[in-house]
Amino acid sequence: MTSAEIKAVLEHQFPAAMVENEDLTEKQVELKGNQWLEIATFIKNDPDLSFDQLECITGYDTGEDGPLQTRYNLHSMEHRHKIEVVISHNRENPNVASIEQLWRIGDWFERETYDMFGIVYEGHRDLRRILCPDDWEGWPLRKDYEGQETYHGIVVQKMKEEEGWE
Amino acid sequence: MGVLENKFQDNVIVASLDKLLGWARSTSPWYFQFGLACCAIEMMASAASRHDLERIGMMPRSSPRQADVMIVAGTVTMKMALRVKKLYEQMADPKYVISMGSCATSGGPYWQHGYHVLKGVDLVVPVDVYVPGCPPRPEALIEGLLKLQEKIQTERPLTRKSA
Ligand code: SF4
Numbered sequence: 001m002t003s004a005e006i007k008a009v010l011e012h013q014f015p016a017a018m019v020e021n022e023d024l025t026e027k028q029v030e031l032k033g034n035q036w037l038e039i040a041t042f043i044k045n046d047p048d049l050s051f052d053q054l055e056c057i058t059g060y061d062t063g064e065d066g067p068l069q070t071r072y073n074l075h076s077m078e079h080r081h082k083i084e085v086v087i088s089h090n091r092e093n094p095n096v097a098s099i100e101q102l103w104r105i106g107d108w109f110e111r112e113t114y115d116m117f118g119i120v121y122e123g124h125r126d127l128r129r130i131l132c133p134d135d136w137e138g139w140p141l142r143k144d145y146e147g148q149e150t151y152h153g154i155v156v157q158k159m160k161e162e163e164g165w166e
Numbered sequence: 167m168g169v170l171e172n173k174f175q176d177n178v179i180v181a182s183l184d185k186l187l188g189w190a191r192s193t194s195p196w197y198f199q200f201g202l203a204c205c206a207i208e209m210m211a212s213a214a215s216r217h218d219l220e221r222i223g224m225m226p227r228s229s230p231r232q233a234d235v236m237i238v239a240g241t242v243t244m245k246m247a248l249r250v251k252k253l254y255e256q257m258a259d260p261k262y263v264i265s266m267g268s269c270a271t272s273g274g275p276y277w278q279h280g281y282h283v284l285k286g287v288d289l290v291v292p293v294d295v296y297v298p299g300c301p302p303r304p305e306a307l308i309e310g311l312l313k314l315q316e317k318i319q320t321e322r323p324l325t326r327k328s329a
Contacts, residue, residue, distance in 0.1 A: 154284065
C-alpha cells in the first residue's frame with residue numbers, strides 16, 4: 001500500500017483521530033494521542049496493514065513554544081510498506097499510551113524517549129531511565145534543557161561560548 | 167655500593183632494597199582492563215600480538231584487587247565516573263592511573279556540549295600519566311606506560327618522606 005492508501009484506511013477507521021499538519025511529509029501521519037493504543041492494535045492486526053515491525057521510536061522537540069512529539073516508524077514485513085506516526089504532547093504534561101506490550105521492542109524505545117524527553121508512556125511496566133543514571137535531573141534532549149551544575153559532588157564543568165572557545 | 171662492591175663472589179649482586187623494590191615494581195605493573203569507549207580498541211591493540219604489552223611486563227587483570235595500573239581508556243560519563251572512583255578505591259596500593267586519550271584527559275570531543283561527560287578523569291581520581299590523542303596509537307600508549315615505569319622506578323618505598 002502507498003502512504004496515501006494507508007492514511008485513507010486510518011481516516012476511514014478513526015476519523016476523529018486524524019490531525020492536519022502541514023509540516024509533515026507524505027510518509028508521515030499525525031494522530032491524536034487519546035486513541036493511540038486502539039489504533040496501534042488495529043494497524044498491527046489488520047491483515048491489509050499488518051504493521052508487524054516497530055522500527056524505531058523517536059522523541060522530537062519542536063521548540064520552546066511548540067509541542068513535544070513521539071514518532072513511531074512502522075514497517076510491515078508482509079506488505080513491505082512503511083508509515084511514520086506522529087503524536088504531539090503538550091509540554092507541561094506529556095503522556096501517551098504505551099505500546100510496549102504490543103511491540104515488545106517498544107519497551108526500551110519508550111524508556112529511551114522517556115529518558116531523553118520526559119514523555120510518560122502510560123501503562124509501560126518498567127518505565128525507568130535507560131541511559132542516564134537514575135538520579136539524573138532534567139530531560140537532556142529538550143531544547144530548554146539546562147545541564148546540572150554538580151553530580152554527586154563532581155562539578156560538571158561547562159564551557160560556554162563567552163569563554164571564547166568558539 | 168662503594169664499600170661492598172667486589173667483596174662477594176661473582177653471582178652475588180648488591181643493591182639498595184629501595185632501588186630493588188622500585189625496579190621490581192616497575193617491571194610488572196599489571197593493568198586493570200576496562201575499556202570505556204573507542205580508545206579501548208587501541209588499548210586492546212596494544213595488548214595484542216603486534217605490540218604485545220607483556221613484553222614490558224604488563225598483563226591485563228580483570229579485578230581491581232589484582233591490578234596496579236588503571237588505564238582509563240575512553241569517555242568517562244558521569245554515570246561511569248562514580249564507578250571509576252569506586253574501582254580506583256578498590257585497587258591495592260601502590261596504584262597508578264593512566265589517562266588515555268583526550269576524552270579521559272579533558273572531555274575530548276564532548277568538552278563543550280557533552281552534558282553527561284566528565285571533563286577529565288582527574289576530577290575524580292589522581293592521574294600519573296596523560297596520553298594525548300584521539301585515539302592515541304598503541305606506540306603512544308606504550309610510551310606513556312614506559313614513562314610510568316620510569317616514574318615507579320624513581321620511587322623509594324622504604325625511604326621515609328621528610329615532612
Ligand atoms: S579520545 Fe577519541 S578515540 Fe578516545 S574515547 Fe574519546 S573520542 Fe574515542
